[in-house]
Amino acid sequence: MKKILFALVVVSLFSCAGEAQMSDINSSDMRGKIVYEDANVVFRQLDEHTWIGNGNLAYNESLYIVEGNERALLIDAGTHIPKLDSIVASITSKPVTLMVTHLHADHAGPAVNLFPEIYINAADLVLVPNDMRDNYKGEIKFLTDGEVIDLGGRQIEVIFTPGHSPGSTSFFDKANRYGFSGDAFGSTNLLVFTNLSTVMYTAQRIERYMKQNEIRFLFPGHYSGNNLETLQRVIDIKDICRELLDGERQPVSSSGNNGGMDKMVDDKGVRIYFSSLTGFK
Template sequence: MNKMAIDDWYEVIPISDDLSLIREKYIAHWLRCNIWHLSGKNFDLLIDSGMGLRPLKQEIATLSEKQITVISTHCHFDHIGGAHEFECRLGHRLEEALHREPNHENSGAAEFVRAETFLALPDNDFHYESYRVIPAPLTGYLDEGDVVDLGDRAFQVLHLPGHSPGSIALYELKSKTLFSGDAIYNGELFDTVYHSDKMIYRESLQRLRELDVETVHGGHYGSFGRRRMLEIIDDYLAGKAVMGDAKAWIDNQLGK
């Protein structure tokens, strides 16, 4: 199949008055990252930034003119690619070096970026083998117990290692809302990245089990509620709903 280069690379889906979901329409559904834009009283948050294949900042400009702080839930290529376009970039200190010098291996791209990843091309010259993450060193760190205060909404930072060492989530007690990155999403969880730690992942998920949550906005797939969160966690802890080998998992998604 000849793939065309596409202009409407991003789609913006309004979720509520202050929250939008931005998605890279032409990335395969099994990889596509959820990019969350949250409009605050004093500044806006961009939670993750996709693969960085097309300019993202101009898309955000249509949503709000406020200052934007990018929070990267973790350092994998599908979540940090657009961060370089923004001045303020926060993440966990344990992944500082990976944000500073991402490459095909340490960002996870080597396993997931292949021809079938792209339903269309971001530009005519694009070839998946030349995909690279543009480095975007963190300009500040977030860790367990920190609070991100937008003026009208405040989020606690939870450090939830396992998928990656510096995975973080944002939790708002008032609305019982969790932005979880890849610590949990509505799909098979991935604990075999080179720096994953299965034992620590179990602890992070057991911790999430106790959290008073009504809505989870994950790093991939659709949002879900507490009951589904408990199912995903319990399945994982029982050894089910795990991605396992990435290549075999992708082939399975593709029906190969």
């Protein structure tokens, strides 16, 4: 009986999703129709084959389901979302592969263990097991910079975007002209766990990539309202890093506890935190 009830709920959720008024992804409003909700996560539909989930433990940490004709990607796994595998299966009927933007605990939480394999950028292995907790029991596989993942009628390009973490990675859907950037550009607050020169390199690279491919925006790793990453945000980050490195701009002291980051810049809607000891050059 319970099973039947569950199936009914799933079917009704799914048909809701089918009838959903598609959110206008051209606008910067990410809040599409809710297709799944429990105490730990809310999933909303972004377009016909793309969904965003938000956990509630780490500034609305974001997960994305990106579906093709044959398979789907789950980009990130949140902080602590029990039964994430069955939740995702209630939204997409395609086989799902887990890939992460980086291995911080709010993106690669214990739910990673619900998936038999996880694709990461090898540079983030330094974060295992401290950040990716619960010692992952499945198989860790490595992403390759520039590789294109074919989901069946939908291609996703993998671009390494180090800076926030050594192995931060972004995923681009060139046909739809958007990407998924995790915390690489900060989701408003850019915490630099490497150094400013690495962030500048990544911002330069992604500025060029976004221009070449006419990418309209990037979905960030945390949802705080109207905070899609834009080309202008990427350019501003590049410029601020260059000015800091050239000594043209002076950071201020950071009062809050941001992972030992004692310096910050708050300008142009960008907040960059870094360590004066390890995060400069």
